[in-house]
Amino acid sequence: MLLRIEDLWVRYGGIAALSGISIDVPEGETVLLVGANGAGKSSTINAIIGLVPARKGRILFQGTDLTQIPCERRARLGIGYSPEGRRVFPTMSVTDNVLSGAFGLGRKRQTEALEWLRSVFPLLIDRDKQPAGQLSGGQQQVVALARAMASFPKLLLLDEPFLGLAPVWIKQIGDAILHLRARGTTVLMTEQMARPALKLATSGYVLRGGEIRRGGPVDAIRDVALADEYL
Amino acid sequence: MRIKLLGWTEVAALLLLACGFVVPVFTRSVLVYSVLNQAFVGVIAAESVWIMLRMNLLSFATPAFMAIGGYTVAIAGQYNITDAFLMTAAAFLVPALVAVPLGALVLRLRGTYFVLVTFVLSQIMQLLIFETPGLTGGSNGISGVAAVTLFGTEMGTNRLVLEYACGLAMVATLITGVLTRYFRQHFAAIEENEILAESLGLVVWRYKALGFVVAAGVAGLAGYSLVNMLLTAHPSSFDSSTAVDFIAYTIIGGRLSILGPVLGTGALVYATNLFGTHGQYAQGLYGVLILVVVLAARGGIAGTIAALWRRVS
Amino acid sequence: MDQFIQAALIGISLGAQYALLALGFTLIFGILGVVNFSHGGFYMLGGYVAYSCVAFLGLPYPLAVLVAVAATAALGWVFELFLLERLVDDHLATLMLTLGLYLVISTGLLTVFGPLSMEFAFPAKGALHMGPIYVPRENLIVLAVCLAAIAALWLVLYRTDLGRGLRALADDRTVAMAQGLRPKLLFPLAFAIATGLAGLTGALVTPILSLSPGVGDPVLATSFLTVILGGLGSLEGAALAAFVVGIVEAFSSVYFGGSIGALVLFVLVLLLLVFRPTGLLGRTVRGA
Ligand SMILES: Nc1ncnc2c1ncn2[C@@H]1O[C@H](COP(=O)(O)OP(=O)(O)O)[C@@H](O)[C@H]1O
Ligand SMILES: [Mg+2]
Numbered sequence: 001m002l003l004r005i006e007d008l009w010v011r012y013g014g015i016a017a018l019s020g021i022s023i024d025v026p027e028g029e030t031v032l033l034v035g036a037n038g039a040g041k042s043s044t045i046n047a048i049i050g051l052v053p054a055r056k057g058r059i060l061f062q063g064t065d066l067t068q069i070p071c072e073r074r075a076r077l078g079i080g081y082s083p084e085g086r087r088v089f090p091t092m093s094v095t096d097n098v099l100s101g102a103f104g105l106g107r108k109r110q111t112e113a114l115e116w117l118r119s120v121f122p123l124l125i126d127r128d129k130q131p132a133g134q135l136s137g138g139q140q141q142v143v144a145l146a147r148a149m150a151s152f153p154k155l156l157l158l159d160e161p162f163l164g165l166a167p168v169w170i171k172q173i174g175d176a177i178l179h180l181r182a183r184g185t186t187v188l189m190t191e192q193m194a195r196p197a198l199k200l201a202t203s204g205y206v207l208r209g210g211e212i213r214r215g216g217p218v219d220a221i222r223d224v225a226l227a228d229e230y231l
Numbered sequence: 232m233r234i235k236l237l238g239w240t241e242v243a244a245l246l247l248l249a250c251g252f253v254v255p256v257f258t259r260s261v262l263v264y265s266v267l268n269q270a271f272v273g274v275i276a277a278e279s280v281w282i283m284l285r286m287n288l289l290s291f292a293t294p295a296f297m298a299i300g301g302y303t304v305a306i307a308g309q310y311n312i313t314d315a316f317l318m319t320a321a322a323f324l325v326p327a328l329v330a331v332p333l334g335a336l337v338l339r340l341r342g343t344y345f346v347l348v349t350f351v352l353s354q355i356m357q358l359l360i361f362e363t364p365g366l367t368g369g370s371n372g373i374s375g376v377a378a379v380t381l382f383g384t385e386m387g388t389n390r391l392v393l394e395y396a397c398g399l400a401m402v403a404t405l406i407t408g409v410l411t412r413y414f415r416q417h418f419a420a421i422e423e424n425e426i427l428a429e430s431l432g433l434v435v436w437r438y439k440a441l442g443f444v445v446a447a448g449v450a451g452l453a454g455y456s457l458v459n460m461l462l463t464a465h466p467s468s469f470d471s472s473t474a475v476d477f478i479a480y481t482i483i484g485g486r487l488s489i490l491g492p493v494l495g496t497g498a499l500v501y502a503t504n505l506f507g508t509h510g511q512y513a514q515g516l517y518g519v520l521i522l523v524v525v526l527a528a529r530g531g532i533a534g535t536i537a538a539l540w541r542r543v544s
Numbered sequence: 545m546d547q548f549i550q551a552a553l554i555g556i557s558l559g560a561q562y563a564l565l566a567l568g569f570t571l572i573f574g575i576l577g578v579v580n581f582s583h584g585g586f587y588m589l590g591g592y593v594a595y596s597c598v599a600f601l602g603l604p605y606p607l608a609v610l611v612a613v614a615a616t617a618a619l620g621w622v623f624e625l626f627l628l629e630r631l632v633d634d635h636l637a638t639l640m641l642t643l644g645l646y647l648v649i650s651t652g653l654l655t656v657f658g659p660l661s662m663e664f665a666f667p668a669k670g671a672l673h674m675g676p677i678y679v680p681r682e683n684l685i686v687l688a689v690c691l692a693a694i695a696a697l698w699l700v701l702y703r704t705d706l707g708r709g710l711r712a713l714a715d716d717r718t719v720a721m722a723q724g725l726r727p728k729l730l731f732p733l734a735f736a737i738a739t740g741l742a743g744l745t746g747a748l749v750t751p752i753l754s755l756s757p758g759v760g761d762p763v764l765a766t767s768f769l770t771v772i773l774g775g776l777g778s779l780e781g782a783a784l785a786a787f788v789v790g791i792v793e794a795f796s797s798v799y800f801g802g803s804i805g806a807l808v809l810f811v812l813v814l815l816l817l818v819f820r821p822t823g824l825l826g827r828t829v830r831g832a
Contacts, residue, residue: 049722050722051721071721072727074722075723075724076724083722087719089716092708092715096702096708099705099708100711100723100725103705103708103712103723104705148723289636289639336814336818339818342636347772347776347817348817350768351772351817354765358806358810361803362802362804472761475647478640511651514647515650518644518647518649518651522644524640525637525644526627526641
């Protein structure tokens with residue numbers, strides 16, 4: 001198991017956003033967290049990467065408990081992160097955004113990462129010098145994805161990659177995620193839109209009100225996930 | 232709900248200042264008088280800084296408004312207007328009126344940008360004084376300002392000057408105290424989170440403008456007191472670098488209550504005089520104390536005393 | 545005509561000095577969001593360290609300049625790491641800290657070196673004559689160093705990992721940290737670069753102007769002027785604005801005398817701050 005979350009609690013002030021969830025992310029799979037707005041998807045992702053503290057529980061990444069490690073060190077362990085709403089660095093060029101994800105890896109690895117990502121996303125070549133803040137939402141999502149992948153992470157965290165995107169872009173981003181999966185990257189992604197996301201995942205969990213409603217292989221959660229989508 | 236005009240901190244500050252009236256009973260030392268005079272001027276200027284700090288705004292513009300107040304009085308003196316009440320009103324109102332359009336301009340800025348704009352304002356004021364020799368005497372200033380008259384008595388002796396400065400400091404404290412006490416919650420909401428306060432329906436600009444205008448008037452009183460003490464209005468009295476002193480008095484004294492600027496000014500003016508003729512070294516002490524307060528004792532002198540008091544009782 | 549050219553030349557060399565000063569100041573604001581009131585202090589410190597190296601240790605001047613840069617950069621690094629970093633998100637607190645440091649530095653220098661100005665002369669004397677126009681050699685050297693420093697800073701910021709990391713932290717601290725960028729490592733470096741630049745300016749310029757414990761105040765005011773004019777946080781803007789300020793000052797002192805030029809500039813800066821905080825060039829800047 002690459003990532004194992006055991007009985008994770010997250011609170012903001014007095015309000016519990018996550019009430020003891022447990023999640024398994026096996027090596028090489030794409031695991032989906034679906035749930036409506038406010039279900040606790042971002043809280044889960046942010047607890048893994050360290051942006052919110054875990055009140056209780058363990059987050060085991062390759063056997064080490066991430067809750068004992070400060071935020072800035074976690075990425076180094078091999079975790080890539082694409083935040084909700086993309087949050088590219090707006091004043092930096094597209095290329096610098098991508099390279100910032102490979103900070104400190106040395107020139108050789110950086111060039112390697114850039115060349116590989118440019119072959120996957122030709123957009124990175126077309127727009128290389130443009131400030132990322134000027135791009136469209138879909139283009140920014142590509143940049144955020146490439147930035148997260150630039151350090152060749154073992155685990156990729158994607159927080160609502162389809163948020164606010166047009167259907168063509170949802171298709172493109174979906175294809176990119178499939179491509180990464182084919183390459184062996186382990187992905188933990190969240191989505192409100194269950195339908196396109198279910199096509200990408202191998203297994204998943206349905207979150208509601210900070211608790212897991214159902215978890216298992218994609219086919220086992222499909223009905224609950226789709227029912228939730230229309231709530 | 233009964234609205235309180237003054238709390239115990241304001242009363243304590245006023246009582247502390249009132250001690251100035253008692254001092255001449257015990258001593259006629261010119262040195263003591265001079266130190267006290269400086270302290271009274273400093274207290275008023277620091278209170279001007281403090282009003283703005285109540286709204287989380289740090290102002291370097293105090294010397295600029297002091298200059299307006301001070302020169303107003305000096306120029307009026309040239310026309311033989313010396314009545315104390317008239318002068319006090321003018322020293323408050325003229326800078327306050329100037330602050331109305333200025334406030335409309337600069338209060339759109341927050342945080343760092345507000346600090347910068349007030350810094351620029353005090354630079355502009357200084358350059359303006361040099362560039363308007365007809366009005367302000369330029370680099371020579373206006374010397375031989377006539378002493379004020381109170382009920383027909385000329386406040387000419389050292390003792391009367393001291394008592395007058397003491398009275399002015401109490402007036403400024405009263406104005407500052409009433410303003411900040413009356414609008415305590417409004418200012419606190421702005422200090423805490425201006426955007427949130429605005430979204431909760433507080434008309435933020437109104438209170439910020441009011442604070443800015445009163446702070447300008449209070450600074451004007453400080454300028455008046457300074458000119459009255461020196462009987463000269465000179466550009467060096469209103470140098471933009473003096474803003475740092477008033478900020479130091481306020482921060483080191485403590486920004487939580489009006490006792491902060493009063494105690495801070497008292498302590499630092501006293502300490503500065505311990506350096507004797509090497510007064511410029513006092514700046515190093517201010518520097519160290521500022522570092523200590525910001526890093527370790529957020530409440531400053533007043534806050535630390537209050538914390539100790541709570542522990543004891 | 546000669547007078548015109550002469551004024552322009554003075555303006556350009558003033559501009560070079562101001563650019564060196566403003567770059568460090570704007571860098572700290574752009575990356576850390578801190579208004580550095582101790583900038584003038586590091587300028588003075590640079591001057592005094594260089595002076596001491598030459599006068600007491602007998603070092604050659606270029607080496608003394610390097611020592612000054614190293615010393616000011618080291619102090620900046622320590623100050624950021626141990627004091628500023630704890631409160632880096634509280635703009636009032638950081639401002640007060642830098643103000644406190646400035647008072648400590650200037651009083652320290654006053655205590656050690658006394659209030660009088662130092663006999664510290666630029667070693668390269670003489671001037672280039674071109675007909676009636678002449679340019680002091682020292683000004684040419686400052687101009688050359690300034691251009692080199694601007695180029696070096698640009699390379700660091702836009703062509704290295706450190707620069708990318710710093711700009712990422714300035715753009716979105718949270719995401720940058722989640723990517724593994726460590727402010728505790730990078731911010732002290734940025735601060736050290738900036739204070740080192742101030743020290744470099746001090747070491748180069750105080751021999752031309754003057755070296756006494758009071759010279760930090762006008763330096764701060766000029767830095768403000770330049771940096772606001774260029775758009776707070778913008779490097780290109782600051783460099784350009786520095787030359788504008790230098791040239792305006794030179795011409796106004798030649799043709800009008802007094803401080804009219806400075807007054808006009810400050811009023812312009814006031815209006816810019818209020819109506820267009822992105823500066824003359826309209827660069828995007830960070831929010832306060
Ligand atoms: N910074 C925060 N402060 C307070 N409450 C928050 C914060 N972030 C999220 N919440 C609350 O926690 C719950 C879960 O939020 P979140 O994890 O963002 O859900 P999702 O990503 O599934 O939309 C929600 O009820 C939300 O209102
Ligand atoms: Mg979310």
